[in-house]
Structure formats: C-alpha cells, structure tokens
Amino acid sequence: MKEKYYAQDISQIEKELNTSLDNGLTDDEAKKRLATEGPNSLASKKKRSMFMRFIDQFKDFMIIVLIVAAILSGVVANEWTDAAIIMIVVLLNAILGVIQEARSEAAIDALKEMSTPNAHVRRGGSILEIPSTDIVPGDIVLLEAGDVVPADMRLAKTASLKVEESALTGESVPVEKDSEVLKADDVALGDRVNMVYANTNVTYGRAEGIVVGTGMKTEVGKIATMLNNADETATPLKENLNQLGKTLTIMILAICVIVFIVGMFTKQGSEPTNKLIIDMFLVAVSLAVAAIPEGLPAIVTIILALGTQTMAKHKAIVRKLPAVETLGATDIICSDKTGTLTQNQMTVExxxxxxxxxxxxxxxxxxxxxxxxxxxxxxxxxxxxxxxxxxxxxxxxxxxxxxxxxxxxxxxxxxxxxxxxxxxxxxxxxxxxxxxxxxxxxxxxxxxxxxxxxxxxxxxxxxxxxxxxxxxxxxxxxxxxxxxxxxxxxxxxxxxxxxxxxxxxxxxxxxxxxxxxxxxx
CATH class of the missing domain: 3.40.1110.10 (Calcium-transporting ATPase, cytoplasmic domain N)
Known part of the structure; x- marks a missing residue:
C-alpha cells in the first residue's frame, strides 16, 4: 500500500478513494476501476508451453551424455540398436516428467478456482454478491464469520470481529479487530488491528470495510511477486545426479583415452597407422557407450513417479519429480504448529x-x-x-x-x-x-x-x-x-x-x- 490507511480516518479514505460507506460505488464506476486496476487476482508466471516443458527435460547433464552416447553408438560404432534403445529411454524419461508436471499444474489450477469465492459488497446502496475477482478499490465489503477476506481493507465498522491471519503474519490465534485509527507512524503488519488482508479468514463476528488494495497490490500480492521473481534451485537429487554424470563422464573419457593410447603403442607396426587409429577409436567409443549407465535416468524417473503417485493418494501435490526425493531426505521441519501441522480444529473432550x-x-x-x-x-x-x-x-x-x-x-x-x-x-x-x-x-x-x-x-x-x-x-x-x-x-x-x-x-x-x-x- 502506498498510503498508511491504518493511520487515516474513514472519512479521509472515503474522500481519497471517491466512495461512500453508505452507498458504495456505482456499477459504472466499478466497471471503470476494474478496467483500470485489473481483476482482483494474483498474477503468476507465464506458463511454459508443453513443447518447452518437453525441451526442459533434456537439460539434465546425464541426459545430454546419453544423447551423445547414442549418437556415437550409431554414427561411429554403427550400433543403431543400442542408439535406438538409449533414445527410447531418454524420450520415456522426458514424457514421464512432462506428464507429471502437467498433472500437478492442473491440480494447482483447480485449487486456485476453488479459492476464488464470492463476496458481499454494497454498490449503489444495495447489497450484491459478486465474484471476488470483480472487487475494486473503493468497494464497500461486508464480512461475517466463515468469509475469506477478498482484498486488503480498512475496517469501518466491526462487531466482535476476529480474523485468522496465520498465513500472512504467522500469528496462530485469531486476531481481534476494530475500526479505531492507529496514530503511530509505522505499525507492523501484525499490529494493524483496523486492517484486514486478502486471503485471511474471518472466524468470528461481522464487519464492513473499504477496499484499499486488490490483486498484486495486496500484502499477499507482494509475497506472490517475490515468489514469481525467485530463482529456481535444483533439488539435492538433481545436483547429485548432475555431479555423478560429470564424474562418470570424466572417468570414462580418461579411461577411453588411456585405452586408445595403450592400444596405439602396443599394436604399433602390426597394421597400417590409419586403420589402427580408426580401430582403436572405435574400441574407445564402444567402451564409453558400454560404461555409460543409460538405465539410470529411467530407473530414477520410474521410482520418483511411483513416489509421486503414493503422495497423490495422500492428497499431496508434487510439481516436479525430483522434489519427491527432497521430501524423503528431510530430517527436520521447523514450523509453527497451530493450523500448519495441526488442522486448527478443537474437539470437546x-x-x-x-x-x-x-x-x-x-x-x-x-x-x-x-x-x-x-x-x-x-x-x-x-x-x-x-x-x-x-x-x-x-x-x-x-x-x-x-x-x-x-x-x-x-x-x-x-x-x-x-x-x-x-x-x-x-x-x-x-x-x-x-x-x-x-x-x-x-x-x-x-x-x-x-x-x-x-x-x-x-x-x-x-x-x-x-x-x-x-x-x-x-x-x-x-x-x-x-x-x-x-x-x-x-x-x-x-x-x-x-x-x-x-x-x-x-x-x-x-x-x-x-x-x-x-x-x-
């Protein structure tokens, strides 16, 4: 938020946002603001096409080594059967990875659709129920127990209001809210008791408030921006496989060079030099192809896919296959308990x-x-x-x-x-x-x-x-x-x-x- 709305009187905010607590915005004004501000939803990274996702599967170092091995097997050693088998393994590995990523994206999109509830707003003096994506700054929103707060709001009227803000502030118990002006110059997010924020939950009471921020201009939108700009890091398994691939490649190339040199010296003079060079090169290439573990990526992918399916049965979504191993290798999780490791529910005993x-x-x-x-x-x-x-x-x-x-x-x-x-x-x-x-x-x-x-x-x-x-x-x-x-x-x-x-x-x-x-x- 550009303005410190928590430090302003409601009448000031009404004037600034050109709205009315009693009547709200007119339909025409709401449409204009929606066209200007955009929908009240979080922007996400531009989705990569299926083709680009498929290409991404070949950026693994071990996969590159296998492709090179397949080419050498066919072109140099004339072992087209081996080359075909290696390429089939590589393609199956890529297809499995793309399918898993596509399934996860579909599940996440479904969850996003479920988390877009309707909201009650006052427009033109009447109470309307509209999709939360259509809310604009200046709208007067009515809240009651069970509602998801649709946007960042400055509270104008409250009746025993409590809001659960753990996802945003880490505070595990519902926070009591009121509409009084906060006079301090710089109030921490968790202490702004006259504000409610998008994607938090009303657990008790009722309230009315003026929308002061929507979409990516909300506090949760700032978090989404940081997530969208975050660099992707390789999982421990991917790093280990890349390191293994590099180590094996260096060792295999070193051994092939040694075999080639030893062969050249031991068979020197027994046959023409040109033929000897070609023969020893083919021996070295054949050794390299034989030494590369072409089955490793396929085995790893199959095991990870099985792990992903097991987690899916427990309603856990895994977007990328290597993340399964990362979860399995976790020793300690540091987390707030209430609502995170527990269900934030109580039971009469x-x-x-x-x-x-x-x-x-x-x-x-x-x-x-x-x-x-x-x-x-x-x-x-x-x-x-x-x-x-x-x-x-x-x-x-x-x-x-x-x-x-x-x-x-x-x-x-x-x-x-x-x-x-x-x-x-x-x-x-x-x-x-x-x-x-x-x-x-x-x-x-x-x-x-x-x-x-x-x-x-x-x-x-x-x-x-x-x-x-x-x-x-x-x-x-x-x-x-x-x-x-x-x-x-x-x-x-x-x-x-x-x-x-x-x-x-x-x-x-x-x-x-x-x-x-x-x-x-």
Whole structure:
C-alpha cells in the first residue's frame, strides 16, 4: 500500500478513494476501476508451453551424455540398436516428467478456482454478491464469520470481529479487530488491528470495510511477486545426479583415452597407422557407450513417479519429480504448529455438569442447559452438507452436539436468537437471548472465573438451588483439573426470563445466572 490507511480516518479514505460507506460505488464506476486496476487476482508466471516443458527435460547433464552416447553408438560404432534403445529411454524419461508436471499444474489450477469465492459488497446502496475477482478499490465489503477476506481493507465498522491471519503474519490465534485509527507512524503488519488482508479468514463476528488494495497490490500480492521473481534451485537429487554424470563422464573419457593410447603403442607396426587409429577409436567409443549407465535416468524417473503417485493418494501435490526425493531426505521441519501441522480444529473432550465430570462419549440430552448454552451462545455457520464455519472453539461445540445426534439446526430454528451481547475481551463472556416457548432463554458462555462472578444459582439433576461457596470451589477445582490436562475450558450458564430486554447489555443480561456446567476442549 502506498498510503498508511491504518493511520487515516474513514472519512479521509472515503474522500481519497471517491466512495461512500453508505452507498458504495456505482456499477459504472466499478466497471471503470476494474478496467483500470485489473481483476482482483494474483498474477503468476507465464506458463511454459508443453513443447518447452518437453525441451526442459533434456537439460539434465546425464541426459545430454546419453544423447551423445547414442549418437556415437550409431554414427561411429554403427550400433543403431543400442542408439535406438538409449533414445527410447531418454524420450520415456522426458514424457514421464512432462506428464507429471502437467498433472500437478492442473491440480494447482483447480485449487486456485476453488479459492476464488464470492463476496458481499454494497454498490449503489444495495447489497450484491459478486465474484471476488470483480472487487475494486473503493468497494464497500461486508464480512461475517466463515468469509475469506477478498482484498486488503480498512475496517469501518466491526462487531466482535476476529480474523485468522496465520498465513500472512504467522500469528496462530485469531486476531481481534476494530475500526479505531492507529496514530503511530509505522505499525507492523501484525499490529494493524483496523486492517484486514486478502486471503485471511474471518472466524468470528461481522464487519464492513473499504477496499484499499486488490490483486498484486495486496500484502499477499507482494509475497506472490517475490515468489514469481525467485530463482529456481535444483533439488539435492538433481545436483547429485548432475555431479555423478560429470564424474562418470570424466572417468570414462580418461579411461577411453588411456585405452586408445595403450592400444596405439602396443599394436604399433602390426597394421597400417590409419586403420589402427580408426580401430582403436572405435574400441574407445564402444567402451564409453558400454560404461555409460543409460538405465539410470529411467530407473530414477520410474521410482520418483511411483513416489509421486503414493503422495497423490495422500492428497499431496508434487510439481516436479525430483522434489519427491527432497521430501524423503528431510530430517527436520521447523514450523509453527497451530493450523500448519495441526488442522486448527478443537474437539470437546470433557463436560462437567450435575457436579460430575463426563467424557465426550457419554450421552447428554438436547434439553440439558449446558448443551443448550453451547448451541445457542454460538455464532457458528452450518453450511449445506454439515460443514462448520467459524471460530474453532465454537465449531467444536456444535460438532460435539452433532456427535450426540442432536438436531442442532432444528433447535436453532425453534429457539431463534432475538438479542445478543457479543464477546468482549475485557469481560470474557458472550450471551444470547433466544425464544423459549412463550419465554426467553438467556445462554451465556465464557471464562469460568468471570462467569462465576455473575452466577447466583446452580442446576443439579434438573433442580435449581442457590449456589454455595463450596460448590463454587468445586467448580473451580474441576476447571483447574481440566486445564492441567491441556484442555481449554469454558463456563456455561443460563436463565429464563419473561421478556426480551429493552437494553441488552452485560449489566442486565449477564446477571443472576444459573450455572449449567463446564466444557473442556
């Protein structure tokens, strides 16, 4: 970005980009900017033609030696059968390499198509869903949990927004965002909390923002530029084969020269000089052709191709065959764990309710207040097919409900949300107010210690009674026990009220609660 948008007020950015937060761009203006700025996609290196890829396969030193050997076999030694066999081996090696590269390119292109989602934008005062490639600077984009951020944006409005930026900044946990101006002169990328960047993921909350960078002008576009300009380096296997080819060639040529010289001296005078030179040259060439391991490239290629197919079965794409050996020769991988070596997913392991600790396999009823709090105080989006989008903590709770064969979508429809108090990092709680027959069910989840400060009662086996200090100590002990087992623990509470709140804030929604349980993930 040329401008430090994180240090500018929204009104300044609206003026600079000639846009409006309330109405967005007009369709005509968006089309003009798309023609000027180009599509919102990352440029890649110009693809080499199939012919050029085929030619590239012959740039290996060992392959060049084999081609020379084939020519010498046919022209000098008149061994056309050997020459034909060598050339067939070389051609098969090249064809296998081209096929593998073409398959990998096709798979990568398919992945690129999958990673081009639609985005919701405000244009001409209306909300439209358009391909993310059509987004232009000045567009007003609406984000919610589960969305992929389509471009670099300056946030204008946020509601408990969290964005997972590990691919860009290395930060493994979702980053809380807001729309406040940052006054510092030079803020590091990971600290620009009023900005969101292309190809990062919204895990929680909602937001609106102004697009300030698209395509190669985004932060991830800068990375793509560096990758496109990077020099290709040979793999260890290719370097070793090249070195082997050079060593063998030097040794074979040296031996052939020695044989030629020795033959010339030992047979001097036994036959005419011209005929002797030709005969000894043919002997030396025949020796060279015989000594060159023409089967080596073919064997290596076949083994690498088999390795590539094995990796493909495990959904790993290998573009070039020699890279298989590089992966196999790796001893140590240094990597951030969360979302890289793990799937960035959480799983419910323990649930504490009715003053007892239960394993995740034990059956829990859908009307259990702890289960209802897990489902209702939750912003997870359930897509067709049961795919869950949202914060890993919240999706784990919904997945636990699915595993218990609870009809989550039916429950969410029946007990629909009417009000909410979004999560706040200071109070560490989230609450929702839901329909509950002719009354309303208040579901609360959050940090156990903060939750207990607002709890006045406890439910045990369906009976609600005032909570005692000893019961609070027991709950905190269970919380500590689960935490010591490397579990992330959330507290669950609820209450039933006669009507929705005129002013749904923490001061009235999250007071006089009934403790329902704890969940450890």
């Amino acid at each position: 323990k649930v504490y309710y009715d003053n007892e600790l239960h394993n995740d396999e034990e059956i829990i009823k859908a009307d259990n207040p702890a289960m209802m709090a897990m489902i209702l105080a939750n912003d997870t989006k359930i897509e067709d097919g049961g795919r869950l989008l949202g914060d890993p903590t919240e999706t784990a709770l919904i997945q636990y409900a699915f595993d218990q064969n609870i009809r989550v979508e039916e429950l969410l429809k029946k007990d629909s949300r009417v009000q909410e108090v979004p999560f706040d990092s200071e109070r560490k709680l989230m609450s929702t107010v839901n329909h509950y027959g002719d009354k309303f069910f208040v579901a609360v989840k959050g940090a156990p210690d903060e939750l207990l400060k607002r709890v006045t009662k406890i439910e045990i086996n369906g009976q609600v009674a005032p909570i005692s200090d000893s019961e609070k100590e027991t709950i905190l002990a269970s919380n500590k026990n689960m935490a010591e087992q490397a579990l992330r623990v959330l507290g669950l509470a609820y209450k039933v009220v006669d009507k929705a709140y005129d002013d749904p804030t923490t001061n009235n929604v999250e007071q006089d609660l009934i403790f329902a349980g704890l969940v450890g993930m």
